[in-house]
Amino acid sequence: MPxxxxxxxxxxxxxxxxxxxxxxxxxxxxxxxxxxxxxxxALGYAPNPLGQALRAGHINAVALLxxxxxxxxYASLARDMQVALEEEGMDLLLFNLGxxxxxxxxxxxxxxxxxxxxxxxxxSDHIPGAALEPVRARLAEAGIALIAVGRxxxxxxxxxxxxxxxQASRIAVGHLVQRGYTPIAYMSRIRKSATGxxxxxxxxxxxxxxxxxxxxxxxxxxxxxxxxxxxxxxMRDAIARGVGMRSVIAGSDELALGAMAxxxxxxxRIPEDVAVLGFGGLEWGGYVxxxxxxxxxxxxxxxxxxxxxxxxxxxxGSAPPVSLVPRRLIARxxx
Amino acid sequence: MPxxxxxxxxxxxxxxxxxxxxxxxxxxxxxxxxxxxxxxxALGYAPNPLGQALRAGHINAVALLxxxxxxxxYASLARDMQVALEEEGMDLLLFNLGxxxxxxxxxxxxxxxxxxxxxxxxxSDHIPGAALEPVRARLAEAGIALIAVGRxxxxxxxxxxxxxxxQASRIAVGHLVQRGYTPIAYMSRIRKSATGxxxxxxxxxxxxxxxxxxxxxxxxxxxxxxxxxxxxxxMRDAIARGVGMRSVIAGSDELALGAMAxxxxxxxRIPEDVAVLGFGGLEWGGYVxxxxxxxxxxxxxxxxxxxxxxxxxxxxGSAPPVSLVPRRLIARxxx
DNA sequence: TCACGCCTTGTCAACGTTTACATGACGACT
DNA sequence: AGTCGTCATGTAAACGTTGACAAGGCGTGA
Numbered sequence: 001m002p003x004x005x006x007x008x009x010x011x012x013x014x015x016x017x018x019x020x021x022x023x024x025x026x027x028x029x030x031x032x033x034x035x036x037x038x039x040x041x042a043l044g045y046a047p048n049p050l051g052q053a054l055r056a057g058h059i060n061a062v063a064l065l066x067x068x069x070x071x072x073x074y075a076s077l078a079r080d081m082q083v084a085l086e087e088e089g090m091d092l093l094l095f096n097l098g099x100x101x102x103x104x105x106x107x108x109x110x111x112x113x114x115x116x117x118x119x120x121x122x123x124s125d126h127i128p129g130a131a132l133e134p135v136r137a138r139l140a141e142a143g144i145a146l147i148a149v150g151r152x153x154x155x156x157x158x159x160x161x162x163x164x165x166x167q168a169s170r171i172a173v174g175h176l177v178q179r180g181y182t183p184i185a186y187m188s189r190i191r192k193s194a195t196g197x198x199x200x201x202x203x204x205x206x207x208x209x210x211x212x213x214x215x216x217x218x219x220x221x222x223x224x225x226x227x228x229x230x231x232x233x234x235m236r237d238a239i240a241r242g243v244g245m246r247s248v249i250a251g252s253d254e255l256a257l258g259a260m261a262x263x264x265x266x267x268x269r270i271p272e273d274v275a276v277l278g279f280g281g282l283e284w285g286g287y288v289x290x291x292x293x294x295x296x297x298x299x300x301x302x303x304x305x306x307x308x309x310x311x312x313x314x315x316x317g318s319a320p321p322v323s324l325v326p327r328r329l330i331a332r333x334x335x
Numbered sequence: 336m337p338x339x340x341x342x343x344x345x346x347x348x349x350x351x352x353x354x355x356x357x358x359x360x361x362x363x364x365x366x367x368x369x370x371x372x373x374x375x376x377a378l379g380y381a382p383n384p385l386g387q388a389l390r391a392g393h394i395n396a397v398a399l400l401x402x403x404x405x406x407x408x409y410a411s412l413a414r415d416m417q418v419a420l421e422e423e424g425m426d427l428l429l430f431n432l433g434x435x436x437x438x439x440x441x442x443x444x445x446x447x448x449x450x451x452x453x454x455x456x457x458x459s460d461h462i463p464g465a466a467l468e469p470v471r472a473r474l475a476e477a478g479i480a481l482i483a484v485g486r487x488x489x490x491x492x493x494x495x496x497x498x499x500x501x502q503a504s505r506i507a508v509g510h511l512v513q514r515g516y517t518p519i520a521y522m523s524r525i526r527k528s529a530t531g532x533x534x535x536x537x538x539x540x541x542x543x544x545x546x547x548x549x550x551x552x553x554x555x556x557x558x559x560x561x562x563x564x565x566x567x568x569x570m571r572d573a574i575a576r577g578v579g580m581r582s583v584i585a586g587s588d589e590l591a592l593g594a595m596a597x598x599x600x601x602x603x604r605i606p607e608d609v610a611v612l613g614f615g616g617l618e619w620g621g622y623v624x625x626x627x628x629x630x631x632x633x634x635x636x637x638x639x640x641x642x643x644x645x646x647x648x649x650x651x652g653s654a655p656p657v658s659l660v661p662r663r664l665i666a667r668x669x670x
Numbered sequence: 671t672c673a674c675g676c677c678t679t680g681t682c683a684a685c686g687t688t689t690a691c692a693t694g695a696c697g698a699c700t
Numbered sequence: 701a702g703t704c705g706t707c708a709t710g711t712a713a714a715c716g717t718t719g720a721c722a723a724g725g726c727g728t729g730a
Contacts, residue, residue: 001477015680015716015717015718016680016681016718016719017678019717019718020678023718028679029677048716049717050389050715050716051685051718052718053685054383054385054687054717055684055685055718055719056685056717056718057685064429069404069417070407070410070618072407076405078404078429079403079405083431086430092430093396094399094413094417096414096418109381113383114384141336228621228622254619257622260622260624261622261623261626283405283562284563284623287592287593289596338686339686340686348710349709349710349711350686350710351689351712352708352710354687360689361707362707367709382686383687385685387688388687389687389714389716390714391687
């Protein structure tokens, strides 16, 4: 691998000159620049990011912390983040957190020891603000931006780029009410998930808007995760208990599909007997039958949004605490 | 951020001693070790990976090159890879390639300029061996292992950890024949995809095994990608053309679901009128109705497999050219 | 002719780590 | 008593980059 020294020797100049030519900084005699550039080309030189990083004290990379990349929404987020970061010349480190809080802390510590530029926090799990305090100080000290993506962590002082889930839930309730699919059940992680709580609040607000009384029997908090099986089990049990819901809002497309499967296995028709509405806008939702009605999750705004906040923070400025992007209802067949 | 120097000063020793204590190498007087360790703890020192990497000439990270992480199988692979790499103390850089060959080369060049440990190549796209030649030399020179994951690139001399797709297709054909679902159509990317070609070969072999003549009308090569829409369109057109298939083997679960949707939109029952069998074992396949019969893709072997090959290659040894893990048929309702 | 300033370039230190080499002390063996 | 080996530790160089500082050359204005 050729280094600055090799190029310098080849071009008959000092390494500083080569560096300056490459950086485009300060004035360089035209023929020197020419010579250096052709040496660079001849040797196939590419700067070693390690050297740059060591010098700068920062590596041009960002960690993306997801709960489990296998969940469709995280994958789509990862794609957008990677693309957006690449445009800024940064790389994406991927970390699966699972649901462990200690692991979150470990990974954050790792981010500081690696001198990353920033961390995109995208788990849906609820994070007690206090749990993060010590490591947040270290992140701040090291100049590493901590930004929530796809969830609103404003309340614990973390700048966030997220969906407006409160409004989304209200839209969902409005849609179901309008189609006559009441009573409306709500199935999601509620207590253990930050996004879940916001969505639940929106659900309650939506009910209130339409003068519908809240019914605890319709509120299904899922302990585990947002996956298919949970949706299946909860729906199956609700049907078995004879809960009289006419529709279900599910906290993710995965939950929704699980619920649909349970309903159909119980002989119910969708949406005639029970309507199902998901959160996610995952592509397969358009191909299952009946096609899933869902609140889309346009992640494309997130990659860019993250970079914007990151640069604002790096510039020393303070980023706007939250930027909320609206969700759109994709009305298909299931609700 | 405390450095070796800080720890050394705090403990009253030289930085070399601190390094040695941390590395556990060479002999250290017990009380010195004690003193150093407590200084490390007191200062909260963590080694700077940048310094280490610069010294070592390698950064402890691996790039994972996927076509599009949004495709379920890549996401699951990414998870497994990350977990396996973490166990080895390595980080995962994620790159979405799309279907661009130039981009592949760029990313590989980037891997060498970053001095990564290795590259996991996981796109399904066909790669002409010649396209890679120059950059492969540079990778080899820089000691960066190039390993195919989830696809067999043995033919162009790249060690591979993959599924035995040839056998998998034969299993699929056998299953469909046994259930009487003939004639069997085959829908996949064939020419443009390395995995697709292997699977197609297995399909042909399977037909031959059962004495079934090959019928070009049943061989649907998909130009685009492995996504839902392609499956939908191809199936819809086949139905419109009146192709008399009794079942379809689809090259991915996404294609399969798309095909199922098209069949049902055309009024066909699954599997009574047409059976559908996918490749992938994605979780949602168990929750669509009818539940998707598919060839699973146990990625958990891949993360570990990749690390094994990586270490073998790093040790100077030559890795076994291919390690093929078998696929299992998950027989559900659709076929 | 001299002083000054600009343009261009070189020298060198620093980022944090690892390790080859050197040093010194101490015990053991001849 | 002298030599040697071992153990514990320190010194310094190297990895590749950037940027502060210095220095040389040259033109311009007085």
